[in-house]
Amino acid sequence: MTKNCWICGGIADSAEHRLKKSDLVRAHGRGPYVGSSELLHFRAGKQTQIQGPGSKTVKYAPNLCQYCNSTYTQPFDRAYDQFIDWAMSNEELVLRRRFIDFEEVFGDGWETLQRNLYKYFAKSFGCRLVDAGVSVPEDMVELLGKERFRTGLRxxxxxxxxxxxxxxxYRHGFIGKADLFSWGPRESTVPPESFTWNEHVSWLTACYWYNRAVDGVYGSEWVADAKVVYFGSFAPLDENSRAEFIEKTKSLDESKGQE
Ligand SMILES: [Zn+2]
Known part of the structure; x- marks a missing residue:
């Protein structure tokens, strides 16, 4: 079935990466991922081997046109790569301070570039919504072309x-996306208009709140309008699982850690 590009309405002939190619390459190299560098993808309880960073497994069904997925959104993708590269190579500092100053990441052009970064996340979220059969809210499509905007996406x-x-x-290679949650009255006949979602590269988790207030535990609210963002903190495992997990990671380090 041919779909339309959710940004411009043209024919969707381009597939956005479910897991960003540059994130895979940063963590795992350019592939092919065979032998000792075999890479597995877990999704909805299913395990698939990934052959390389261009694998179909890590792409959505086409929901953008070539132009929108490349030329139009390239500055957004670049800002994202710059952001993640910076955060990962300054991991110790970021984890100690628990905030990121966009001026340190992007330099003089930080104001524009943090906006482009935000637009990358809007693109990523839009593709996730379409994948779930939800049409992307108008305000999210429009903001991509604007310098000043109002939106429900925090x-x-x-x-x-x-x-x-x-x-x-090991954690550097741990990239993933959570389930998408929609919020609304149980008996509602209209499609949901409120969503939460998150995706992560290693420990760095981007949390999405559409038409829903940001829970401050997950960090300070950011709508492309700040020089500094403060990190929140969460630990999804319960105490028992956490203790078990700590034991497991110990053995992981002992058995494979000596290279
Ligand atoms: Zn398009």
Missing amino acids: LSFAVNEDILLIPHK
Whole structure:
């Protein structure tokens, strides 16, 4: 079935990565992922081997046109890469301070570039909504072309403390996206208009709040309007699972850690 590009309405002939190619390459190299560097993808309880960073497994069904997925949104993708590269290579500093100053990440052009970063997340969220059969809200489509905008999409960043338990060299390869949640009255006949979602590279978790107030535990609210964002903190594992997990990561470090 041919779909339309959710940004411009043209024919959707381009597939956005479910897991960003540059994130895969940063963590796992350019592939092919075979032998000792075999890479597995877990989704909805199903396990698939990924052959390389361009694998179909890590892409959505086409929901953008070539132009929108490349030329139009390229500055957004670049800002994202710059942001993640900076955060990962300054991991110790970020984790100690628990905030990010966009001027440190982007330099003089930080104001525009933090907006582009925000637009990358809007693109990522839009693709996730379409994948779930939800049409992307108008305000999210429109903001991509604007410098000033009003939108229901709020973001925050949080540290996943459980992922921090994984030894450094393993957690870098831990990239993923959570389930999408929609919020509304149980008996509602209209489609849901409120969503939460998150995705992560290692411990760095981007939290999405559409038409829903940001829970401050997950960091300070950011709508492309700040120089500094403060990180929240969460630990999804309960105490028992956390203790078990700590034991497991110990053995992981002992058996494979000596290279
Ligand atoms: Zn398009």
